[in-house]
């Protein structure tokens with residue numbers, strides 16, 4: 001079994017690649033820089049060549065990949081003859097169509113993979129605990145005991161770590177009986193903003209999404225800022241139960257998701 005981990009030079013794919021290597025798998029890591037975790041064979045493209053001899057694929061799509069390129073990657077993976085694809089949508093997907101490009105391109109990619117005939121497992125995490133390590137979140141948390149994040153205070157969120165995403169991905173790649181499942185993965189409990197902040201001994205502040213977008217513009221430029229902020233603008237208006245925990249996912253995968261207080265203590 002040779003596994004191609006797409007995005008292995010990034011945060012999510014990197015966590016998946018490290019876990020697969022630790023479990024003794026043969027791992028090839030796709031990304032432009034080639035800076036993959038230790039023990040991973042770097043491949044920088046083209047994608048068709050990277051898939052040669054591969055039996056399993058862990059797929060996460062880069063944020064700024066053009067929609068036509070997303071469709072092309074999915075077509076190449078689906079046509080490659082691999083035995084299983086695990087697609088991390090890197091967000092939950094709202095049940096009905098939206099005007100948010102990230103949601104809709106991931107919805108289309110999921111639908112195309114599931115319809116392709118290649119055994120596919122779709123993993124849909126909500127929001128990553130690792131996002132809280134960003135300097136603009138971690139800084140105020142440490143200095144003022146204020147957890148400021150651009151999600152409504154009353155939105156219940158099953159926060160998940162990259163490590164647990166990696167555990168879910170390895171299970172989805174290797175466990176029998178999961179083919180063509182769509183799993184809303186996430187932590188074992190949904191926490192409101194104040195509940196999350198309390199776990200850090202802090203108070204919660206629902207950051208204004210426009211201010212969040214402005215900060216991202218300074219850090220990463222307007223394109224990244226507008227793509228990311230579009231999801232948070234949508235959540236502020238329509239979040240509902242989109243980010244709630246689904247206990248059936250842990251059962252189906254045969255894993256335990258880490259409670260937030262354990263992640264903080266680790």
Ligand SMILES: NC(=O)c1ccc[n+]([C@@H]2O[C@H](COP(=O)([O-])OP(=O)(O)OC[C@H]3O[C@@H](n4cnc5c(N)ncnc54)[C@H](OP(=O)(O)O)[C@@H]3O)[C@@H](O)[C@H]2O)c1
Nearest residue numbers: 007008009010011031032033061062063090091126127128
């Ligand atoms: N739910 C959440 O909390 C959350 C948080 C963050 C991100 N996300 C989502 O996660 C997804 C990935 O986010 P990200 O891009 O910020 O992750 P990232 O950690 O920056 O990783 C992106 C990966 O894709 C690779 N990549 C980028 N462009 C590529 C290209 N044109 N060809 C080949 N490889 C390419 C990068 O390789 P190189 O670096 O080597 O070029 C890297 O390995 C996005 O959908 C994003 O919206 C979700």
